[in-house]
Amino acid sequence: MQAPPFSLADWHRFLFGNANWHFLVEVLIRTSATYVLLVIAMRLLGRRVAAQYTLFEISIVVTLAAAIGVPLQAANRGMLPPFLIALVAVAMQRLIARAGITHRRVETMVSTDVTLLAREGRLELSELARAAMPHEKVFEAMRLAGWQHLGQVSRLYMEPSGAFSFIPARPAKPGLSVLPAFDDELREEARVDGCAACTRCGDTVQSARAGDSHCEHCGSRDWTYAVTEVER
Structure with a gap:
């Protein structure tokens, strides 16, 4: 059926669509029921869903959103299917979470595992490629955490949620700067004479060896000066 032409005077169709105003009351009831459904579903899913999402939690939330969105606005859609979909999603999440307690492999299959992105001030390029993680994203995370160069970090992990966690190096050694390239003043101030860093993996050597x-470690021929921490 062809839709009627648009008319500025046709406010009823503009505001209500093809439904009458009584459907607004039904929308209020549907929305209230949906809200209660979501609260119960999120409560049953557990507190980990309220934290940073893993891939599995994201899939559950997207499933709930897709199931519940349409019936709120469509008069010809019943509310029982969304309840059933939410019930299945919650049951699957709890079943897999329970299995993951005793079988770690199940947990890592659905939520991925922790990834080691840097070790002893050097980037693990193979892990970066596997995680499709660009260098600048790692450097951004380090800057946000207050780090200035790779030599300050003994281990850099990417958690299943996508968050980064750091183990500091004790003591820190000169390393590849993670500061923006345009900040020449601070980078030059932190420069360590006689020490070079690979621009690709961050491995540091004496300048004479570069x-x-x-x-x-990575075969690159691109070197830059290594830096140390600058107190500000």
């Missing part, structure tokens, strides 16, 4: 030689 030059045009290959990095022992």
Whole structure:
């Protein structure tokens, strides 16, 4: 059926669509029922869903949103299917979460595992590629956490939720700067003479060993000066 032409005078169709105003009362009831359904579902899913989402939690929330969105606005859609979908989603989440308590492999299959992105001031390029994580995203996370260079970090992990966690190096050693390239003043102030860093993986060596030689860890020939922490 062809839709009627748009008319500025047709306020009823503009505001209510093809339904009458009585459907607004039904929308209020549907919305209230949906709200209660979501509160119960999120409560049953557990507190971990209220934290940063893993891929599995995101899939559950998207499923709930897709199931509940349409019946709120469509008079010809009943409310029983969304309740059933929410029940199945909650049951699956709780079943898999319970299985993950005793079988870690189940947990890692649905939520992925912790990824080691940096070790002893050097980026693990193979893990970065596997996680599709660009260098600048790692450097951004380090800057937000207050780090200035890779040599300050003994371990850098990416958690299943996508968050980053750090283990500081004790003591820190010179490393590749994570500061923006345009901040020449601070980078130069932190420069360590006689020490070079690979721009690709962050491995640090004496400047005399760098030059045009290959990095022992990644094979790159691109070197820059290493830096240390600058007190501000």
